[in-house]
Amino acid sequence: MNNDVKLERSLDHAWRYFELHAQQRMTVFNFFLAISGLVAAGIGISLQQGMSFSFLVSLLGVFLSLISFLFWKLDQRVSLMIKNSEIALIALEKIATTSDASIFSSDQAQSKSTGLLSTWTYGKCFRISFMSVGLMGIVFAAIPYFINLSCKP
Template sequence: MNVARLTSSISTKRTVRREEKNNKVKSCISEKEILDIAWKYFQQHASQRISYFNFFVLFSSFMTTGLITTFHPQFRAHAVGVAIGFMQVFLSFIFWKVDERNKFLTRIGENAIKEIEKKYELEGCCQHNPHPIQMFLHEVAQTENVLNDQKNVPFLKKQISHSKSFNMIFVVYAFVGFCGACFAIYSHYNPPSLMQSNSINFSGNLPASARISVFVNSSSLRGATPDKTSVVEKRSISANSTSINRTTTTKTKILPGKYSCPQPSKEVCPQPPKVVCP
């Protein structure tokens, strides 16, 4: 009997001590402090989510500009364009996953604040109609009402969440990067030919004292038939810092299967240069 009394007294003392510890913990942390902890947690991850998204938009815009620049005729860096395009697709995927994680962490702080708001005893509030002071609970109820009212409204006039808006931007940048990489691969294996250009410049092979620019209408050359002549006009000559504008006519004969360069007349250029045609 004495042993049973001792064990029961020891167990009761332990339970009393546990209750005292719990009461001390409850008294040390007030409800306001719990709300501050939950709010700081929510604010940290919400601001982190926005800052990551802003960095993604800025960085992806620079990458898109560089991708477009690689297609310029002065550069034609198709290998760099392929690398930038696929890198943009990869970064869009990574930032999308980071945004999903930040969204999950933000919801944890949001749910903690909602549990604290449920303890508020306010007049005229219920589960389906929270008081406006209960901001997080009130926002959920109002969002559900708006979505129910906008079921038959066109998509452009509907309210969409931040997550859907962010996901749309991620998809757009990934699509731009993928299309740019594919076009860079196509341009690398299918370069533009000489006959597709609208002008042929012979000024690089001439001395500085006599610069001649011959403009050829490529459409007339492509449509010419054998033994048919095409007329080349618009010839500008500048010599010894004196500009002389003349309009002459030079006949060029198109042979079957060959392309012949227009030869300037003796009146225009006394010493025409030797031009090697491809």
């Protein structure tokens, strides 16, 4: 097997690995949004019903925090797999393409900027989403206890 065939197979393998896990990451995040939206709707409905559903509000708040943590950990794993494929693609780009056609290499160099107004990565946006929803879950889990404390004479 000559080097061109090996290089082509390596590029194809790395690209498929990247494509699979990038799609998997988006699917996992979509499931997170759907599940957390349903749980948040359940919390809202329970809060509208008054104090008789305070335990359910707490339980759903804890569940919301738990699923945020679990989906964050799943995203960490998929992100690692994507990064590994990007490393492989960058190495293969250096061998197989010109610098103008090295998409992954140039993207890696461009995404080094930080700050609030810089371009954010998917990972940063997802982490902020997981953290925000998880913190809201903790707040919702505690709300019934604060309501009970303020209602007692």
